[in-house]
Amino acid sequence: MLITFKSKAYPDVMMYQDHAKRILDLLNKEPEIGVITSAEAERAVQLLEHEIEESRKHPPTDEVAQDIKAHHIEDDDPEHEQVQMVSFSTRAYPMLEMLRAARDHKCDILWGV
Template sequence: MLITFKSKAYPNVLMYQEHAKRILDLLHKDSERGVITAEESSRAVDLLEHEIEESRKHQATDEMEQDVKAHHGDHPDGEHEPIEAVSFSTRAYPLLEMLRAARDQGSDILWGV
């Protein structure tokens, strides 16, 4: 399922709910519906930037490798193209930019409405 984040300060940002959930859990927000107020956005930027830095310090885990194999399987015959893992920082970047714009322009961010 997709989540559309909306703000007057930035174009809409679409994310898969499973990817957005990690960010929203960090911010103590519900993934179904919610708001990050302009007042909360500064703290949200700080938290997300810290989480991105932490994620860059750690290598891919066995859990991620298992997830990739579950989606692509082990195909020694080369049926699938090489797997390119998308990092947390890459996934989070559009929402981080939206948070920064919302902070700078004093706008709220809404989703699920």
């Protein structure tokens, strides 16, 4: 399921619920419906920046790579793109930018409404 985050300060950000859940858990928010107020945005930016920094200190393990390969159908087609892991920092970046814009423009972020 997709979550669309909306703010007057930034273009919409869409994320799979599974990927957004890590960010929303960090901010003590529910994935179904919610708001990050402009007053909460500064603290949210700090928390997310810290989580991104911590995630970069811990590279993915071999088990993660094996899991990805196990769920990917092996194909001998040379035209088929190779499976690539997407880091937490890459997934979180659009949300971090939205939070910064919300903080700077004093706008809320809404989802599920």
